[in-house]
Amino acid sequence: QLARNAGCLTLELPNLKVGAMRNRGVALADGEIIAFVDSDHEVALDWLEKGLNALRADARIIAAGSHYLPPEEGTWVQRIWGIHRLRGRSPREVDWLGSGNLFVRRSDFLKVGGFREELTAAEDVDLCHRLRTELNGRIICDQNIRNTHHGEPKTVKDFLRKEYWRGSSGLRAWVVSGFPLRDLPSFLWPIWHLLGGICGLALLVCAMIWQTPQLFYSWFIGICLWIAPSILLSIKICWEERKLRYIPQLALLYFLYGLARAAALFKA
Known part of the structure; x- marks a missing residue:
């Protein structure tokens, strides 16, 4: 309604996935540059x-674009995950950017x-991969392009649900992109957490059945190895x-991220 009041053309497409809705918007736009932003984002005055x-x-x-800023009065989950998202120098070249804060030339987008x-999520990852590989272009993350995402998960439960949804099309996007090796770590992380959980549960069941100290020691060591990557990455x-x-809070979120993305492998 705010957009209509400001004189903007708006579309209501309730039965389409997010990528399809954005494509419909681009089809009606006639500008040289397409700027994508989502309805739960707040952009700075100098954003354009x-x-x-x-x-x-x-x-x-x-x-070009930037990773989303967490709300200023955000919860600990929003603030801590912001450390992960906003890490690194700026501006810098990146593999992909979220489509809630993305500028691209219309001609390149259409090419x-x-x-x-068909993708439920990860449509921005897939688009950026094709822009890089098919057009040999660079994608730049510049944190001066400030964009606050008010829809970031506020609680651990919300975080798990959101990452499960975000990972729902990740495997499909990787397959249709031709299995790019640079994206392989994104899939090794959930696979590690999936296999670690299965092995840990199996060792625990065996230890409880046979009641041998060696099995309990093996289970404990296995759990330590399972969570070690999250701790080391957080450090x-x-x-x-x-x-x-x-470090403790970020390590927890990295571990939960792995669990959520592991579950999303089955949905994909």
């Missing part, structure tokens, strides 16, 4: 200016066929970002 400047800074830049409409990121006191 910064986005256009970043995209036009170099002819090789094919898309690669737009968003894949690495928090060290780089000079936020060491958040």
